[in-house]
Amino acid sequence: MSTGLRSGQVAEAAGVNIQTLRYYERRGLLAEPERSNGGHRLYGEDAVTALRVIKAAQRLGFTLKEVAELLEAGRHRHGRPVAGLQDRATAKLAEVDAKIADLTTIRIALTTAVGAGCNDLTVCASNTCCPIPFTDLAEENRHGPCC
Numbered sequence: 001m002s003t004g005l006r007s008g009q010v011a012e013a014a015g016v017n018i019q020t021l022r023y024y025e026r027r028g029l030l031a032e033p034e035r036s037n038g039g040h041r042l043y044g045e046d047a048v049t050a051l052r053v054i055k056a057a058q059r060l061g062f063t064l065k066e067v068a069e070l071l072e073a074g075r076h077r078h079g080r081p082v083a084g085l086q087d088r089a090t091a092k093l094a095e096v097d098a099k100i101a102d103l104t105t106i107r108i109a110l111t112t113a114v115g116a117g118c119n120d121l122t123v124c125a126s127n128t129c130c131p132i133p134f135t136d137l138a139e140e141n142r143h144g145p146c147c
Contacts (some may be wrong), residue, residue, distance in 0.1 A: 002044070003032070004044060005042065005044070005047070006040055006041065006042065006045045007021055007040075007041050007043070009043075009052075010043045010047050010051070013048045014048045014055070015051075015052075016055065021051070024051070024054060027064060029054055029064065029067065029068055029070060030047060030051070031047075031048075032051070033047065035137075050071075051059075054067050054071075056128065057070065060089075060092065061092055061095070066088065066092075069088075070088060090099060107138070109132055112131035113131050113132050115131075116130075116131050118130070
């Protein structure tokens with residue numbers, strides 16, 4: 001390959017730094033590039049696309065391990081159904097929904113604590129009117145449900 005993009009060009013085009021590019025190579029997310037006669041890495045345009053796909057998948061909440069599995073599944077489909085993006089996106093969506101539910105619960109508790117003027121966690125926790133749910137959980141374990 002006499003023409004191609006050098007590391008800096010690929011990194012800039014994909015919006016990553018060179019260390020990220022090399023890290024993804026080591027992790028097997030990117031194919032090892034060909035080398036110029038001078039030893040410089042030379043990438044095809046597909047490397048830029050692959051980097052953009054990896055970064056987009058990360059922004060959607062996929063881990064690098066999950067991204068690697070998705071990329072591998074895409075490479076080895078050969079007409080056979082493989083657990084790919086649809087299944088994994090559905091599972092990721094369920095994770096996101098669970099996180100949203102947890103964050104909503106946390107938001108309500110914090111809003112209530114701010115509204116109640118809680119300033120000291122220890123004092124608040126010993127007060128039966130404490131709006132922080134950890135107190136209710138501790139009370140539930142000792143005396144059943146709190147009033």
